[in-house]
Amino acid sequence: MQKEQQFIDRLYDRVDTLRGVTAQHVEDALTPVGNGLQARHERDVLVAERSGLLAALNAVDGSLCFGRIDLHDGSAHHIGRIGIREDDTEHTPLLIDWRAPVARPFYLATGHTPMGLRRRRHLTTEGRTVTELHDEILDLGDRERSGFEDPSGDAVLLAALSSARTGRMGDIVRTIQAEQDRIIRAPHRGVLVVEGGPGTGKTAVALHRAAFLLYEHRELLAKRAVLVVGPNPAFLRYIGEVLPALGETGVMLATQAELFPGVHAHGTDTPRAAAVKGGSAMAEALALAVRDRQALPEPGEPVVIPHDDGDLVLDWEIAYEARQAARETRLPHNLARPYFTFHVIDALTAQLTERIGADPYGGPNFLGPDDVAQLGKGVAASEEVHAAVGELWPVLTPEEFLAGYLAEPVYVPDEDAEAIRRAPGGGDPAWTPADVPLLDEAAELLGSDDSAERAAAEAERQERVAYAQGVLELSRGSESYEFEDEESEFLAAHDIIDAERMAERQEEADHRSAAERAAADRTWAFGHIIVDEAQELSPMAWRLLMRRSPTRSLTLVGDPAQTSEEAGVGSWERILEPYVGDRFEHVRLGVNYRTPAEIMELAAKVVRAQDPSFEPPGSVRSTGETPWTRDAGADLAGAVARAVEELTPEEGRLAVIAPRELHEEIAAPLDGITAGAEPDLTRPVVLLGPREAKGLEFDHVLVVEPGRFGTSDLYVALTRATQRLGIVHREELPESLR
Numbered sequence: 001m002q003k004e005q006q007f008i009d010r011l012y013d014r015v016d017t018l019r020g021v022t023a024q025h026v027e028d029a030l031t032p033v034g035n036g037l038q039a040r041h042e043r044d045v046l047v048a049e050r051s052g053l054l055a056a057l058n059a060v061d062g063s064l065c066f067g068r069i070d071l072h073d074g075s076a077h078h079i080g081r082i083g084i085r086e087d088d089t090e091h092t093p094l095l096i097d098w099r100a101p102v103a104r105p106f107y108l109a110t111g112h113t114p115m116g117l118r119r120r121r122h123l124t125t126e127g128r129t130v131t132e133l134h135d136e137i138l139d140l141g142d143r144e145r146s147g148f149e150d151p152s153g154d155a156v157l158l159a160a161l162s163s164a165r166t167g168r169m170g171d172i173v174r175t176i177q178a179e180q181d182r183i184i185r186a187p188h189r190g191v192l193v194v195e196g197g198p199g200t201g202k203t204a205v206a207l208h209r210a211a212f213l214l215y216e217h218r219e220l221l222a223k224r225a226v227l228v229v230g231p232n233p234a235f236l237r238y239i240g241e242v243l244p245a246l247g248e249t250g251v252m253l254a255t256q257a258e259l260f261p262g263v264h265a266h267g268t269d270t271p272r273a274a275a276v277k278g279g280s281a282m283a284e285a286l287a288l289a290v291r292d293r294q295a296l297p298e299p300g301e302p303v304v305i306p307h308d309d310g311d312l313v314l315d316w317e318i319a320y321e322a323r324q325a326a327r328e329t330r331l332p333h334n335l336a337r338p339y340f341t342f343h344v345i346d347a348l349t350a351q352l353t354e355r356i357g358a359d360p361y362g363g364p365n366f367l368g369p370d371d372v373a374q375l376g377k378g379v380a381a382s383e384e385v386h387a388a389v390g391e392l393w394p395v396l397t398p399e400e401f402l403a404g405y406l407a408e409p410v411y412v413p414d415e416d417a418e419a420i421r422r423a424p425g426g427g428d429p430a431w432t433p434a435d436v437p438l439l440d441e442a443a444e445l446l447g448s449d450d451s452a453e454r455a456a457a458e459a460e461r462q463e464r465v466a467y468a469q470g471v472l473e474l475s476r477g478s479e480s481y482e483f484e485d486e487e488s489e490f491l492a493a494h495d496i497i498d499a500e501r502m503a504e505r506q507e508e509a510d511h512r513s514a515a516e517r518a519a520a521d522r523t524w525a526f527g528h529i530i531v532d533e534a535q536e537l538s539p540m541a542w543r544l545l546m547r548r549s550p551t552r553s554l555t556l557v558g559d560p561a562q563t564s565e566e567a568g569v570g571s572w573e574r575i576l577e578p579y580v581g582d583r584f585e586h587v588r589l590g591v592n593y594r595t596p597a598e599i600m601e602l603a604a605k606v607v608r609a610q611d612p613s614f615e616p617p618g619s620v621r622s623t624g625e626t627p628w629t630r631d632a633g634a635d636l637a638g639a640v641a642r643a644v645e646e647l648t649p650e651e652g653r654l655a656v657i658a659p660r661e662l663h664e665e666i667a668a669p670l671d672g673i674t675a676g677a678e679p680d681l682t683r684p685v686v687l688l689g690p691r692e693a694k695g696l697e698f699d700h701v702l703v704v705e706p707g708r709f710g711t712s713d714l715y716v717a718l719t720r721a722t723q724r725l726g727i728v729h730r731e732e733l734p735e736s737l738r
C-alpha cells in the first residue's frame with residue numbers, strides 16, 4: 001500500500017507540474033502576437049491544444065490512477081484515465097491511458113488467457129490517498145502474495161454496482177468487462193449495433209466507445225466531431241458528466257428535438273401523431289407536397305401582368321414549359337426556381353417581341369437583338385413579373401412549408417391526416433420532436449438558396465485575400481532584415497504560402513470547437529454518431545441521422561423490448577436496410593449490472609405475459625430484497641407518501657414512477673419532490689413519468705399504478721432500481737404482477 005501511495009504521490013507531483021506549465025503555456029500563447037498571420041494561426045492551434053490538455057488534467061483529477069498490471073517479464077504499468085509521461089529525455093510513460101493497447105490486458109486477461117500478465121491490481125483512492133488494493137493473480141504457478149488478494153476477482157465491480165447513486169451516471173473505466181471492452185474498441189468505420197437488456201451497460205459502453213474513438217482517431221474526430229443522440233434532455237444531463245470525467249469534451253450531446261439548428265422543438269404530439277410523422281411514408285408525401293407548390297395557372301385563365309410595354313400574359317403553356325425545364329434540373333425546389341423564372345422571363349420577352357415587332361405583312365420581326373435584349377431587361381426588372389412567378393413557384397423555408405403542410409396534410413390516408421393536422425398560423429408554431437426530421441426532410445427537398453450568403457462569404461474571402469496579400473508584401477519588404485544571415489534557413493511566410501491559402505488558414509481559425517460548429521450547421525457530416533435508445537427512433541429520424549453520417553460510421557445501442565414510441569422500428573434489419581443493406585455488425589450484451597435478480601425476475605414476468613419465449617439478461621448480483629406490492633385502498637397519495645418515506649435512502653436516490661395524469665395528486669402531500677418536464681435528478685426523490693425514466697437509474701424505485709402502463713413502459717420502470725422496488729396501486733394490478 002505504501003509503495004502505491006508513493007507512486008500516486010509522484011504521479012500527482014507530475015500532474016501539478018504539468019498543470020502549472022500548461023496553464024502558463026496557454027497564457028503565453030494567448031498574448032498578442034501582432035499581425036503575423038502564420039504566428040496567429042499557430043497561436044490558435046497551440047491555445048486549443050493546451051487548453052484541451054489543461055481541461056483534461058483538471059477533469060480527471062479524481063481516481064486518476066486506478067489499476068496496475070504486472071507482466072511476466074518483470075515490467076509493470078499503472079493504468080489511468082489519461083496518459084502522463086515523465087519529464088525525462090525519453091518521456092517515459094508514467095501512467096498509461098486506459099485506451100492504449102498496452103492497457104488492454106487489464107480488461108481482458110483471465111487465468112485461462114493471462115495475456116502475459118502475472119497480476120492485475122485495482123487501486124481505490126480517495127482524493128490523492130490510496131485506500132484499497134485488490135489483486136487478482138493470473139499466473140496460478142506464482143507463489144508470491146501481496147496480502148491484498150481478491151479470490152473472486154469481482155469485489156471492485158460489486159462495490160461499484162451497489163454504491164449509492166448520485167443522480168449522474170459515472171464512468172466505468174475501472175471495471176469495464178471483457179464483452180464490453182470488445183465493443184468499446186471495435187473499429188470506427190461501419191455500423192455497429194449493440195443490443196442488450198436493461199442494465200447491461202449499453203449507455204456506459206456507448207460513452208466509453210466515444211472516448212476511445214476520440215483517442216484512437218484524435219485528428220479526424222477533432223475536426224468532424226462525435227454526436228451522441230439520447231432520448232430526452234433529462235437523460236442527456238444524466239450522462240453528461242461521463243465524457244468530461246474521461247477528459248473528453250469535444251462531443252455534441254443532443255436529443256432528436258435539437259437536430260434542426262434554429263428550431264427549439266418543445267411541443268408535444270399525441271403518440272398517434274408522432275407515429276404518423278415518423279413513418280417513412282412521410283418522405284414521399286412531403287416530396288409530392290413540394291411539387292404541389294410548383295403551380296400552373298388554370299388552362300384558359302392566364303395571369304395577366306401589367307407592364308410598361310403592354311400587358312404580359314403568363315398562361316398555362318408558358319408556366320408548364322418553364323416548370324418542366326426547372327424540374328429537369330433535378331435540383332431542390334428553391335435552387336430550381338431561378339430556372340423557372342428564367343424560362344418565364346424568356347417566354348414573356350418573346351411574347352412582347354412578337355407583339356411589338358411583328359410585321360403585319362408576315363415579314364421578319366422588326367426588332368433587332370439589341371431591342372430584344374432591352375425588352376428582356378425590362379421584363380426581368382418588373383416587380384409584377386417576379387410577384388407572379390412567386391405565386392406559382394414561391395421561395396419556401398422548411399418552417400413555412402411544413403407549417404403549410406401540417407395545416408392541410410395531403411398524400412397520407414385521411415385518418416393519418418386528421419392525426420397530424422394542426423391549426424395554421426398562431427405565432428409560435430411549437431414544433432415537436434417528431435417535426436424535426438420533417439423539417440430536415442423539407443430542407444433537403446427545398447434546398448436553401450444561399451446565394452446571398454455565399455456572395456457575402458466570397459466578398460469576405462476576397463477581403464481576407466487582399467489583407468493576406470498586404471501581409472505578404474510586408475514580409476517581402478522586410479526580407480533583407482530576416483535574411484541578414486545568409487546561412488539562415490528561416491523561411492519567410494511568402495516562401496511557403498500564397499495569399500489565397502493564407503486567407504483560408506485564417507478562416508480555419510474559427511475558435512469554436514468542431515462540436516460547436518456542428519451544432520449550428522444542419523448539413524454537418526459527423527465523424528461518428530452514437531445513438532442511445534436507438535429502438536425509439538422513427539424511420540424519418542433515421543433519414544435525418546444518416547444524412548449527418550455520409551460515411552456511415554455509427555454505433556447504435558438499444559433494446560427492442562424497451563421500445564415505447566409507436567414510431568420506433570422493431571428490427572435493426574428494417575432500420576438499416578435502406579442505408580447499408582446487411583452490412584452491419586450486431587453484438588449483444590448479456591449481463592445485467594444494474595437490476596438485482598429478485599427485481600429482474602418480476603420484470604421478466606411482465607414481458608413474458610406477452611412473449612412467453614422472452615429471456616431477460618442474467619443479473620450479476622442479488623440483494624435478498626424481494627420487491628413488494630401494496631394496495632393503497634382509497635387514499636393513493638397517502639399510500640405513496642408513506643412508501644416514499646420508507647424508501648427514501650439516506651444516501652442515494654429514489655424515483656417514483658407514475659402515470660403523468662397522477663403526478664399532481666401524488667406530489668401534493670410530498671415535500672421536496674422534484675418533478676416536471678426536466679426534473680433535477682440529483683435531488684433525493686424524483687417523480688417521473690414512465691417515458692422519462694428511460695435510460696435512468698436509481699437506488700430505489702416506487703412504481704405507482706402499473707396497470708396503466710403499456711408492457712414496455714412497465715418493463716422499463718421496473719428495471720430502474722439498483723437495490724429496492726416497491727409497487728403501490730389503487731386499481732387492479734396487471735395479471736403478471738399479481
Ligand SMILES: Nc1ncnc2c1ncn2[C@@H]1O[C@H](COP(=O)(O)OP(=O)(O)OP(=O)(O)O)[C@@H](O)[C@H]1O
Pocket residue numbers: 157160161170171172175176177180196197198199200201202203204205559562593594694695696697719
Ligand atoms: N463494467 C461495469 N462496471 C461498473 N458498472 C457498470 C459496468 N457496466 C455497467 N455498469 C453499470 O450498470 C448500470 C447500467 O448501465 P447502463 O445504464 O449503461 O445500462 P443500459 O444497458 O444502458 O440500461 P437500460 O437499457 O436499462 O437503460 C450503470 O450504473 C453502469 O454504470
